[in-house]
Amino acid sequence: MNSIVSNIRSIRERMEKACAKSGRDPNEVRLLLATKTVGPENIKIAFQAGETLIGENKVQEIKEKADSLMNIPHEKHFIGHLQTNKIKDILKYNVSCVQSLDRLDLAQKLHQRLLFEQKTMNVFIQVNTSAEKSKFGIGPQDAVALARQVAKLDTLRIRGLMTIGIFSAETGKLRECFKLLKNIRQEIIRENIPNVEMQELSMGMSGDLEIAIEEGATIVRVGTAIFGKRIYPDSYYWNEQQ
Numbered sequence: 001m002n003s004i005v006s007n008i009r010s011i012r013e014r015m016e017k018a019c020a021k022s023g024r025d026p027n028e029v030r031l032l033l034a035t036k037t038v039g040p041e042n043i044k045i046a047f048q049a050g051e052t053l054i055g056e057n058k059v060q061e062i063k064e065k066a067d068s069l070m071n072i073p074h075e076k077h078f079i080g081h082l083q084t085n086k087i088k089d090i091l092k093y094n095v096s097c098v099q100s101l102d103r104l105d106l107a108q109k110l111h112q113r114l115l116f117e118q119k120t121m122n123v124f125i126q127v128n129t130s131a132e133k134s135k136f137g138i139g140p141q142d143a144v145a146l147a148r149q150v151a152k153l154d155t156l157r158i159r160g161l162m163t164i165g166i167f168s169a170e171t172g173k174l175r176e177c178f179k180l181l182k183n184i185r186q187e188i189i190r191e192n193i194p195n196v197e198m199q200e201l202s203m204g205m206s207g208d209l210e211i212a213i214e215e216g217a218t219i220v221r222v223g224t225a226i227f228g229k230r231i232y233p234d235s236y237y238w239n240e241q242q
């Protein structure tokens with residue numbers, strides 16, 4: 001069997017076990033393939049294995065892969081740092097959800113463009129739950145306020161929250177990140193903000209998806225464990241300079 005196909009199987013098994021352990025319905029948790037640096041031929045192998053959801057970090061990569069993936073039905077989320085000058089492309093290439101909305105200025109510009117194109121967009125608010133400077137995301141203490149402001153922009157549909165857990169071997173610290181995201185979700189739900197839904201928690205990656213599922217993840221984002229090691233370090237994707 002192709003290694004991508006067998007890797008997907010083992011990830012699906014890990015997801016199912018984690019669901020069983022925490023008494024969750026496996027249908028509540030979606031697998032998003034984090035396809036940064038992965039070529040279209042390998043993404044196609046994953047689609048043929050039944051996967052349908054990918055997440056990209058760079059607009060340039062979305063452009064490069066668009067033609068090759070055009071004829072295969074799939075859903076595409078944006079999970080990277082989004083520069084405002086790339087918003088047009090996000091719409092052009094049919095991204096259905098921006099999971100990495102982390103600042104009002106970006107939300108406003110996205111809203112303006114969506115108004116102009118008479119479209120709407122699902123968004124998640126990205127929260128920096130680990131307080132690491134290398135990671136994007138709104139600070140946990142500012143997340144509710146950002147949700148309130150974004151909610152006023154009626155082309156944007158807030159559907160949940162996203163976080164990248166702390167880069168640490170200590171599972172306790174990781175779990176704290178995921179618990180924090182879950183608590184922020186509860187806080188936002190309690191606020192009862194019009195135009196805000198909070199069903200999604202996008203958290204957990206190759207190394208920590210079990211903990212994330214136990215803490216309530218509805219989307220786990222997996223790259224390395226399916227497609228193998230990347231040639232670029234994650235800092236290449238997660239830093240402001242890019």
Ligand SMILES: *Cc1c(COP(=O)(O)O)cnc(C)c1O
Nearest residue numbers: 034079205206221222223224225
């Ligand atoms: C790369 C990436 C992932 C996947 O990470 P892996 O450790 O390769 O599974 C998840 N989320 C984001 C935002 C990413 O950039």
